[in-house]
Amino acid sequence: MAWNYSELVKQHFFQPKNVGRVENADGTGDVGSIACGDALSLTIAVDKNTDIITDAKFQTFGCGSAIAASSMLTEMIKGKTLDEALKVSNADIAKALGGLPPEKMHCSVMGREALEAAVNNYRGITPEAHDEEEGRVICTCFGVTEGKLRHVIAENDLRTLEDITNYTKAGGGCGACIDELEILLEEHLQQKPHTPTPTAARQPLTNLQRISLIQELLDHEVRPILQEDAGDLELVDIDGLRVTIRMVGQCSGCRAAGLTTKWIEDKLREIVDPAIELHVKEDL
Amino acid sequence: MKRVYADNNATTQVAPEVLDAMMPYLTEKYGNPSSMHEFGGQVGKVIEDAREKVALALGAQNATEIVFLSCGTESDNTAIRSALATKKDRRKIVTTRVEHPAVLTLCRHLEREGYQVRYLPVDRQGNLNLDDLRDAMDDQVAVVSIMAANNETGVLYPVAEAARIAHQHGALFHTDAVQIMGKVPLNLQETDIDLLSISGHKIHAPKGIGALYIRRGSRFRPMILGGHQERGRRGGTENVPGIVALGKAAELSLQHIDDEQTRVRALRDRLETALLRIPNSIVNGDRDNRLPGTLNISFEFVEGEAMLLMLDQVGICASSGSACTSGTLEPSHVLRALGVPFSFAHGSLRFSFGRYNNDADVDHIIETLPPIIERLREISPFKPA
Ligand SMILES: Cc1ncc(COP(=O)(O)O)c(C=O)c1O
Numbered sequence: 001m002a003w004n005y006s007e008l009v010k011q012h013f014f015q016p017k018n019v020g021r022v023e024n025a026d027g028t029g030d031v032g033s034i035a036c037g038d039a040l041s042l043t044i045a046v047d048k049n050t051d052i053i054t055d056a057k058f059q060t061f062g063c064g065s066a067i068a069a070s071s072m073l074t075e076m077i078k079g080k081t082l083d084e085a086l087k088v089s090n091a092d093i094a095k096a097l098g099g100l101p102p103e104k105m106h107c108s109v110m111g112r113e114a115l116e117a118a119v120n121n122y123r124g125i126t127p128e129a130h131d132e133e134e135g136r137v138i139c140t141c142f143g144v145t146e147g148k149l150r151h152v153i154a155e156n157d158l159r160t161l162e163d164i165t166n167y168t169k170a171g172g173g174c175g176a177c178i179d180e181l182e183i184l185l186e187e188h189l190q191q192k193p194h195t196p197t198p199t200a201a202r203q204p205l206t207n208l209q210r211i212s213l214i215q216e217l218l219d220h221e222v223r224p225i226l227q228e229d230a231g232d233l234e235l236v237d238i239d240g241l242r243v244t245i246r247m248v249g250q251c252s253g254c255r256a257a258g259l260t261t262k263w264i265e266d267k268l269r270e271i272v273d274p275a276i277e278l279h280v281k282e283d284l
Numbered sequence: 285m286k287r288v289y290a291d292n293n294a295t296t297q298v299a300p301e302v303l304d305a306m307m308p309y310l311t312e313k314y315g316n317p318s319s320m321h322e323f324g325g326q327v328g329k330v331i332e333d334a335r336e337k338v339a340l341a342l343g344a345q346n347a348t349e350i351v352f353l354s355c356g357t358e359s360d361n362t363a364i365r366s367a368l369a370t371k372k373d374r375r376k377i378v379t380t381r382v383e384h385p386a387v388l389t390l391c392r393h394l395e396r397e398g399y400q401v402r403y404l405p406v407d408r409q410g411n412l413n414l415d416d417l418r419d420a421m422d423d424q425v426a427v428v429s430i431m432a433a434n435n436e437t438g439v440l441y442p443v444a445e446a447a448r449i450a451h452q453h454g455a456l457f458h459t460d461a462v463q464i465m466g467k468v469p470l471n472l473q474e475t476d477i478d479l480l481s482i483s484g485h486k487i488h489a490p491k492g493i494g495a496l497y498i499r500r501g502s503r504f505r506p507m508i509l510g511g512h513q514e515r516g517r518r519g520g521t522e523n524v525p526g527i528v529a530l531g532k533a534a535e536l537s538l539q540h541i542d543d544e545q546t547r548v549r550a551l552r553d554r555l556e557t558a559l560l561r562i563p564n565s566i567v568n569g570d571r572d573n574r575l576p577g578t579l580n581i582s583f584e585f586v587e588g589e590a591m592l593l594m595l596d597q598v599g600i601c602a603s604s605g606s607a608c609t610s611g612t613l614e615p616s617h618v619l620r621a622l623g624v625p626f627s628f629a630h631g632s633l634r635f636s637f638g639r640y641n642n643d644a645d646v647d648h649i650i651e652t653l654p655p656i657i658e659r660l661r662e663i664s665p666f667k668p669a
Binding site: 003013019030034035039041059061064173270271 | 589663
């Protein structure tokens with residue numbers, strides 16, 4: 001589908017400003033991942049006395065609007081103090097670009113996130129402490145947290161599920177989080193109290209053949225592909241239809257791990273049993 | 285600026301011979317073939333002439349086996365729905381994970397109507413294992429629908445053998461032959477295929493015309509009910525210019541198969557060899573079992589849409605299976621079915637050549653694409669090791 005990009009988006013895509021990395025950067029913000037389809041690494045230099053961002057550079061993997069939004073972001077924050085810069089919202093980035101197609105708003109959100117990450121990095125706020133604030137991951141396909149969702153929904157006054165997907169990607173993969181997104185949306189629309197979502201029931205069942213089939217499938221079909229991306233998995237347990245794995249290497253901590261696990265689950269369901277439930281054991 | 289059209293799997297240029305053939309039916313010969321007068325009646329004869337030509341191109345036994353309809357999508361939908369309607373006691377469908385949305389979307393819908401659908405997997409090369417089909421078959425399967433060639437990767441599927449397997453279990457066999465027509469010889473008489481779909485705009489006829497082959501003697505249920513056109517198998521006043529165009533295009537496609545298999549294949553192979561010199565590139569789909577003009581290739585660390593925008597600037601039309609271009613947030617279902625690593629799936633490009641491409645087109649791509657990838661990799665935070 002041909003996107004209807006503004007002249008400014010095209011300009012910042014074809015002649016991006018501030019490409020690269022600031023040497024000896026004072027703050028770095030890395031967001032997104034190659035698996036998600038876009039990633040941005042923002043580096044900034046900050047004047048210690050005035051808190052002014054004296055330089056900003058970016059490296060982006062992504063589509064035209066992701067590159068354009070990154071370029072525009074660096075232009076917008078240079079010369080601003082950190083607090084001023086943090087006032088730049090994703091909507092401001094989109095507006096400065098002469099607008100973005102609705103489906104591409106998540107590119108501006110990524111820019112805003114990188115900015116926040118770079119400032120936090122400069123201020124010594126660790127990603128772990130920050131992640132806690134972000135809360136639970138709701139969309140596992142694209143690693144979107146509850147905190148981010150609440151923030152983006154409120155800031156952009158999102159009104160539909162489609163808006164949420166356009167701005168955050170949440171719900172754009174397997175769709176398993178749609179119910180939870182609807183609850184967040186309802187809360188925003190009506191300021192209603194949170195209601196917990198029911199958890200799916202599981203059916204235990206054991207079978208030697210199934211176990212060896214699962215093992216064979218993981219060893220011969222899944223792991224070689226993960227290894228191509230410098231990742232891997234370990235089979236932790238098979239309890240009936242419940243398969244537990246641990247992601248290792250590049251795969252662990254990858255924010256797009258949800259997409260990968262969904263793919264593995266699809267494979268297991270297709271070849272072993274449609275009722276397979278895949279669980280990923282998190283390392284502590 | 286020179287334009288290089290390397291997106292022939294998306295659609296093709298209308299051949300000048302086809303345009304000439306259809307033109308009179310857009311102008312002076314506008315009669316309705318159902319009319320009693322000779323002005324309309326003479327138009328009915330050209331429809332039968334076009335039917336003969338399509339039958340010949342497909343190696344069908346009889347022209348009456350061909351029904352004209354509006355497009356490839358309608359043909360796929362009609363075939364599968366008809367098969368289900370004529371095998372009412374059976375509730376299963378077997379297809380593949382790599383079908384075109386014309387089949388996949390319908391199958392998902394049919395699941396909601398209570399049918400059980402089995403989506404056969406493909407391997408890393410995009411090939412189907414017929415043992416998976418054998419395993420999926422039982423006496424509940426009404427129809428097996430497997431495409432003859434994939435539109436994204438060009439991978440070919442063993443439909444003649446698959447049709448025999450379907451018949452062993454009393455199921456009907458349908459194939460989406462939209463991409464294979466005119467590129468690989470077809471001879472339906474020698475196969476067990478019951479239903480086959482084609483589309484005009486992939487073979488140098490205009491958009492909005494297609495056909496369905498229905499093996500003689502098979503039962504059929506129409507999807508569009510109306511007048512007695514197409515012997516009651518597809519209601520609606522005929523798209524006469526489209527039908528004439530499809531007939532002419534089918535005739536030409538037979539004449540061009542050799543060209544596709546030799547000259548067009550050589551263009552594709554030359555591009556492939558040159559592009560594989562770019563570090564961290566892989567071909568998606570079995571290189572030894574593909575349509576001659578299709579190249580699906582991925583470049584790591586760059587994103588498909590970004591490449592397409594830059595190619596567009598230098599006049600090159602291609603397509604991509606990346607998330608941003610598929611209009612969704614995930615890479616194409618075909619690349620995912622092959623298990624292409626995400627880092628490569630997002631950076632996929634498809635070039636598809638045809639009758640009107642030449643060496644200069646390939647040269648232009650070979651000259652312009654490597655610097656584009658280099659530039660995007662400079663912008664990217666990820667780089668080849
Ligand atoms: C394999 C395949 N099947 C079906 C179609 C649909 O054909 P049409 O565009 O005529 O509906 C296409 C083309 O888009 C195709 O490539």
